[in-house]
Amino acid sequence: MQSDLLPPQPDQWFHSFAFPDGERVNGIKPLESLQEEADLIFPAPLAGKSVLDIGAWDGFFSFQAERRGAASVLSTDHFCWSGEGWGNKQGFDHAHARFGSKVRSLDLDVADHRVEELGQFDMVLLLGVLYHVTDPYRTLEAAAAMSRDHLVIETVTSLRHEPVPAMRLFTELELDRDSTNYWAPNILALREMCRRFGFTRFQVVPEALDNQGWRKWAMHFRKKDRYRRAIFHAWR
Template identity: 50%
Template sequence: MDGAQPGLETPPAIGWFHSLTLPGGETTAGEKPAAVLAAEAEVVFGHGVAGKRVLDIGAWDGFFSFEAERRGAARVLATDHFCWSGDGWGTKAGFDYAHRRLGSRVTTLDIDVPRIGPETVGVHDVVLFLGVLYHVKDPFAALERAASVTADLLVVETATALDGLPWPVARYYRGRELNDDPTNFWAPNRRCLEGMTRDLGFTRIEMTGHPSTRPHWRRPDLYWKHNRVFMHAWR
């Protein structure tokens, strides 16, 4: 006997990013705390997903995919590549384990952002593009890929920088400048993010500061620092 309770799967050794609450009171000790994820979810899903087709680009351990399903989404497709089979430190093991434990019907596809399009993933009512934009080398092209599969609402969470400037600009981070992570490249300011999104055909934009960070854009001496923002954009 391995000490596991009857009927419960023994959890594998997984490097978790998301802190998930699973049936039976089991929790995963992820890099991102459960309280932060819960606060983010209230912003992400503030306009509802019940009865909607949802695409989660960059799902990783799947917190937002499973949360969309829990909140009544009709269908959820979770995609990732960098964290499931690419160069990231994560794997798909956490997602698969949580999927089994939750009895989830979320479907999955291992696909990189440049290959996202109507012909590969279909078109969805709500597209989640959370924590991805600053990791790509061509942010406009990546945003264009997400926009191409959005029928109604695109939700973006990203780092921003230079929010105090009056022009639409983006800051490039060399090496490990942003959070000691060499996979962080670009942080647009809010004007740049909105401008790109409007040029991709979205007509209504809502910006919300991250619930767990203090914004810097109102202080001239700190405007250059990076912030985090949620953007809801409608066709």
């Protein structure tokens, strides 16, 4: 029986979890896929690092950063915690309690992050956010400003064969029948934006955005072959 001291669980989870006491949560995104993705998002030790997770939702990657040795982690969200999304913060709070976590959290919209208020972080995560905003350039600029060194973007991409930086605007309900899916940049666009925001070194996973070698976690939009998900790393 769930303790009265723990927050209630949401009716629907996005992230999946295996908690230390044996409780398991099977969300929309499978645990195996999340763990594989975490290995690609965190390629190096986090000991002593500060991490900001923008758009954390149920917080899987925030808690992963803490588990992997980050000195401090701040999780932020608004759309999924108290905004227009179907989610809420109950999943995050439940996981936070189950893990006995010290991760901090703020209900904060992606555009409202301010260095003068929060300071900078060694690593900033912008995972599954960029394609949900109407102004991806300004969103990425705001996230980049919070990063002292390392920015990680996970997003839907498109136009991967275009030889110039480009971004595709979806028609309503075109992508996953979700009206909040707006934009899909190509890797050249991500690289150019991050270069403008002061980053000098880049890595994309998978390395070649073609029709080969995609992991299961990256195949959510398999039926629409022209859309691919990618993890994009940028360092100053």
